[in-house]
Amino acid sequence: MKKLFVLAFAVGLLVAGNPASAQDDKPQKSTVGKATSGVKKGAKKAWKGTKKGAKTVGNETAELATKGRAKVTDKKSDQWVGPAGQAIYVDDGSKYYWINEKGGRMFIAKDQLKAKQ
Numbered sequence: 001m002k003k004l005f006v007l008a009f010a011v012g013l014l015v016a017g018n019p020a021s022a023q024d025d026k027p028q029k030s031t032v033g034k035a036t037s038g039v040k041k042g043a044k045k046a047w048k049g050t051k052k053g054a055k056t057v058g059n060e061t062a063e064l065a066t067k068g069r070a071k072v073t074d075k076k077s078d079q080w081v082g083p084a085g086q087a088i089y090v091d092d093g094s095k096y097y098w099i100n101e102k103g104g105r106m107f108i109a110k111d112q113l114k115a116k117q
Helices: 002-017 037-073
Strands: 075-081 087-090 096-099 105-108
Touching (some): 037 096
Antiparallel strands (some): 075 087, 087 096
């Protein structure tokens, strides 16, 4: 019994110490985390499209919010239009302005206003 135990122990040491059963000496090159040029181009193109779309939506939202605020707080002029036919609003200080496509208030002098036809 003692000889059988020693023999099994010796075989176990040989198998465990055998370099053939261990991992290869040469490390494997991994491609995980490395993007190819096609993927990079696609990602960049998608990001630019997303950025452009978000900017467009943001500008539209700002314009609508500003117009809604102007309708509530200021008076819309019935007799005047802007240089390109925009709706003109009059604030509390009797200043005339129109709202641009980015939601900004563009103040305008009274002499630059056009009469509504």
